[in-house]
Amino acid sequence: MAQIIDGKKISAEIKEELKEQVAQLKKDGIEGTLAVIQVGDDPASSVYVRNKKKACEYIGIGSKSYELPETTTQTELLDLIADLNQDDAVNGILVQLPVPAHIDEKTIINAISPAKDVDGFHPESVGALTIGQKGFVSCTPAGIIELLKRSNVEIDGKNCVIIGRSNIVGKPMALLMLRENATVTITHSHTQNLKEICSRADILIAAVGKKEFITGEYIKENAVVIDVGIHRDENNKLSGDVKYDEAEPKASMITPVPGGVGPMTIAMLMHNCVEAMIR
Numbered sequence: 001m002a003q004i005i006d007g008k009k010i011s012a013e014i015k016e017e018l019k020e021q022v023a024q025l026k027k028d029g030i031e032g033t034l035a036v037i038q039v040g041d042d043p044a045s046s047v048y049v050r051n052k053k054k055a056c057e058y059i060g061i062g063s064k065s066y067e068l069p070e071t072t073t074q075t076e077l078l079d080l081i082a083d084l085n086q087d088d089a090v091n092g093i094l095v096q097l098p099v100p101a102h103i104d105e106k107t108i109i110n111a112i113s114p115a116k117d118v119d120g121f122h123p124e125s126v127g128a129l130t131i132g133q134k135g136f137v138s139c140t141p142a143g144i145i146e147l148l149k150r151s152n153v154e155i156d157g158k159n160c161v162i163i164g165r166s167n168i169v170g171k172p173m174a175l176l177m178l179r180e181n182a183t184v185t186i187t188h189s190h191t192q193n194l195k196e197i198c199s200r201a202d203i204l205i206a207a208v209g210k211k212e213f214i215t216g217e218y219i220k221e222n223a224v225v226i227d228v229g230i231h232r233d234e235n236n237k238l239s240g241d242v243k244y245d246e247a248e249p250k251a252s253m254i255t256p257v258p259g260g261v262g263p264m265t266i267a268m269l270m271h272n273c274v275e276a277m278i279r
């Protein structure tokens with residue numbers, strides 16, 4: 001039976017540590033505020049935004065909320081970001097994605113000052129990660145590294161296969177695993193022999209965005225399996241990119257959905273906010 005990697009517990013530990021750190025920073029006269037911008041009222045985005053604001057409150061940093069109508073123009077959004085970039089009281093800026101189709105996501109990401117880019121999506125942040133310099137790291141992959149380290153998973157020298165090459169998960173994940181001295185393979189929709197490649201992985205990270213795509217056949221005996229996927233069915237039940245019932249008996253350790261990678265993303269966002277305060 002696989003050991004469950006408990007993301008809820010680990011994220012709670014991280015938030016506790018951050019709370020103490022924020023209290024100390026406050027004693028030294030350093031305050032933190034995260035600006036959260038949402039354009040439109042997509043229900044899933046509203047839940048994410050609400051949870052992010054709650055997490056800020058929990059660790060003791062302020063949050064400024066900008067709930068803009070769906071009709072907001074790109075110029076209006078860029079003007080707000082420019083103001084927040086200049087505002088010394090704001091340490092972090094987050095635009096909840098996706099933005100409506102008439103707004104260019106890349107232009108928005110590029111407009112956020114790299115010093116306040118707590119999502120770690122700005123090209124400067126990604127570039128810093130690529131060449132091993134200090135910078136904000138995308139929260140989900142950073143959270144996975146914390147899950148592995150705090151569960152005492154040996155990464156150094158291990159074969160890591162990542163399924164997915166998105167800018168927010170797959171690519172930064174690969175760079176982080178490389179930084180930890182894993183031997184990294186990135187796979188995507190053009191990869192041939194995916195099953196065979198995955199079944200060689202000591203650490204398998206599934207960020208494919210397809211419900212229960214990774215079946216037992218993809219998993220090496222005693223592999224560590226990290227499931228990034230989030231899929232909600234008509235009854236609101238969550239499942240991941242991994243077919244848990246088939247993967248769990250083969251894996252040595254596995255993240256569940258829910259309660260695995262999911263809670264880590266907000267914890268690492270809070271980590272980045274505290275980093276922004278310190279900087």
Ligand code: NAP
Pocket residue numbers: 140163164165166167168169170187188189190191194207208209210228229230231241261262263265
């Ligand atoms: P994405 O942008 O849709 O990327 C999916 C990746 O999977 C792409 O690189 C795609 O390849 C690859 N892919 C698709 N079909 C494939 C196939 N048949 N074989 C191999 N690779 C295939 O998704 P994402 O944003 O990275 O997110 C991935 C999953 O994680 C989603 O379920 C998402 O909801 C979830 N997620 C969770 C969190 C969290 O906090 N837990 C955060 C972010 C995302 P191509 O590049 O060739 O198209």
